[in-house]
Amino acid sequence: MDTSQLLKGVLDLAVLAVLRKDDGYGYDVLRRLRAGGLDEVGDASVYGTLRRLYSAGMLTSYVVPSEEGPHRKYYSINETGRARLAESRETWRSFASTLDGLLEEVAA
Amino acid sequence: MNTQALGVEYYLTGMRAALDDLPPNEVAEIMEDVEAHIAELSSELGENETLEQRLGPPEQYALELRQAAGYPPRTERLPVTTKKQLLTRPRAAAWGLAAATGITLLAGAAALREPAILLLPAVILVLSLALVNDRGPAQQEIMNLPETIRLKKWLTPEPGTPAERAITYLRSLQPAWWLARAGLLGLGAVLLAGRDILGFLAIAAVAVVSVFAGPRAKVDRRWLWFSLPASALAVGLLLQVIDTTADQLAYKSSPSSYSGPILQTYENIYVYDENGKLLSNVTLYDQDGRPINAREGYTGCFEPGNGREPVIPANRYPRPQVDYENGRCYTVEPTVTAPSSTSSTAPPSSGSATPSSVPPTSVSPSN
Numbered sequence: 508m509d510t511s512q513l514l515k516g517v518l519d520l521a522v523l524a525v526l527r528k529d530d531g532y533g534y535d536v537l538r539r540l541r542a543g544g545l546d547e548v549g550d551a552s553v554y555g556t557l558r559r560l561y562s563a564g565m566l567t568s569y570v571v572p573s574e575e576g577p578h579r580k581y582y583s584i585n586e587t588g589r590a591r592l593a594e595s596r597e598t599w600r601s602f603a604s605t606l607d608g609l610l611e612e613v614a615a
Numbered sequence: 616m617n618t619q620a621l622g623v624e625y626y627l628t629g630m631r632a633a634l635d636d637l638p639p640n641e642v643a644e645i646m647e648d649v650e651a652h653i654a655e656l657s658s659e660l661g662e663n664e665t666l667e668q669r670l671g672p673p674e675q676y677a678l679e680l681r682q683a684a685g686y687p688p689r690t691e692r693l694p695v696t697t698k699k700q701l702l703t704r705p706r707a708a709a710w711g712l713a714a715a716t717g718i719t720l721l722a723g724a725a726a727l728r729e730p731a732i733l734l735l736p737a738v739i740l741v742l743s744l745a746l747v748n749d750r751g752p753a754q755q756e757i758m759n760l761p762e763t764i765r766l767k768k769w770l771t772p773e774p775g776t777p778a779e780r781a782i783t784y785l786r787s788l789q790p791a792w793w794l795a796r797a798g799l800l801g802l803g804a805v806l807l808a809g810r811d812i813l814g815f816l817a818i819a820a821v822a823v824v825s826v827f828a829g830p831r832a833k834v835d836r837r838w839l840w841f842s843l844p845a846s847a848l849a850v851g852l853l854l855q856v857i858d859t860t861a862d863q864l865a866y867k868s869s870p871s872s873y874s875g876p877i878l879q880t881y882e883n884i885y886v887y888d889e890n891g892k893l894l895s896n897v898t899l900y901d902q903d904g905r906p907i908n909a910r911e912g913y914t915g916c917f918e919p920g921n922g923r924e925p926v927i928p929a930n931r932y933p934r935p936q937v938d939y940e941n942g943r944c945y946t947v948e949p950t951v952t953a954p955s956s957t958s959s960t961a962p963p964s965s966g967s968a969t970p971s972s973v974p975p976t977s978v979s980p981s982n
Contacts, residue, residue, distance in 0.1 A: 532651060550676070552682075554649060554684075578833075580651065
């Protein structure tokens with residue numbers, strides 16, 4: 508099964524999750540997602556997701572100048588984002604366990 | 616390195632083109648992220664690897680980003696905007712900034728005499744910033760103007776050359792310049808304080824804000840609309856202070872001495888003590904110890920030789936009266952009729968007050 512299709516629905520959740528502890532700029536977030544095992548996540552999808560979460564008011568951003576190259580825009584999760592993260596996590600958990608249950612039955 | 620930079624530029628241009636139907640401020644924000652991404656990625660690329668191999672073509676990157684960000688699918692641009700416009704808003708804003716900075720430099724050199732002159736660049740700055748304020752802190756469109764790229768290239772010489780070392784060194788001095796700038800602006804404000812309270816407040820405010828503007832402009836290029844003209848104003852003020860000081864030094868060294876303020880309105884001064892006695896040979900000085908001189912030429916009597924009246928020093932009062940008669944000037948005894956007639960506190964008007972210590976000095980005829 509194509510994981511990229513699955514990923515589309517949960518990329519929001521994944522991005523919020525990796526920003527939960529530390530702020531990060533785009534490439535940071537991408538690295539954390541990949542380090543966390545989401546190898547197939549597309550660069551552009553992560554940047555687009557960051558934009559959307561920002562526009563939806565779940566992230567704030569600030570710019571940090573860089574000695575060489577363009578400035579880095581850091582994103583940090585705010586209260587709205589945390590609330591969404593908690594809510595989505597519950598949704599995901601119940602969804603995953605439902606699906607697990609279905610798959611168990613198939614296996615059995 | 617160079618081909619890599621070219622690759623980055625090419626890729627970003629492609630992305631901008633693929634996003635150009637979105638609102639400009641939105642594109643500016645997206646490109647801020649993407650530029651950092653592409654730059655970082657390109658530095659990780661292998662010898663023969665291209666950005667396209669890693670990311671796919673820019674159009675595909677843009678498409679994926681649009682979908683993830685929830686932007687509408689690309690619509691065709693209106694034909695009007697596909698034309699290459701010469702006078703775009705970013706260009707007008709960039710040139711407005713450059714012009715205002717130039718004018719401020721010139722105006723700064725006159726700002727202490729006429730601070731209101733600074734209103735002109737201030738208006739230009741506000742208008743030009745208003746054109747591009749919604750394009751975000753990076754002001755990428757301005758950075759991508761051909762003239763900006765040329766300027767940037769000019770300011771970044773080949774590494775290792777003396778010019779490059781000089782510029783790197785100057786860059787390292789930037790924080791010191793921010794402080795020096797605030798100091799110069801503060802000095803300008805103080806010099807204005809006595810004469811023009813509005814000018815004082817304006818320049819003092821610029822001085823205070825300029826301390827923050829320096830570091831802020833590194834993060835948000837919109838602060839350049841403040842920071843650059845503030846620098847120009849500081850330099851202009853510095854030039855003016857140097858100019859004024861040089862003038863004063865020239866004054867001091869010149870033989871035709873400027874020996875203190877001149878009381879233009881008085882022809883003579885009579886000083887009386889508490890008993891109403893006319894004091895003679897009184898020399899007057901101001902708070903700085905400079906002599907207070909009555910007007911030269913108060914009699915219309917000039918010695919042709921040096922053009923000056925025969926009364927030295929000029930701040931000794933009462934000055935002898937000089938009469939002009941038959942083409943000759945004579946110094947006669949001071950009379951005290953004039954000062955006595957006006958007020959109740961005036962001294963007695965008797966001619967006997969004429970002091971004996973001032974004998975009628977006869978001055979050589981002035982021919």
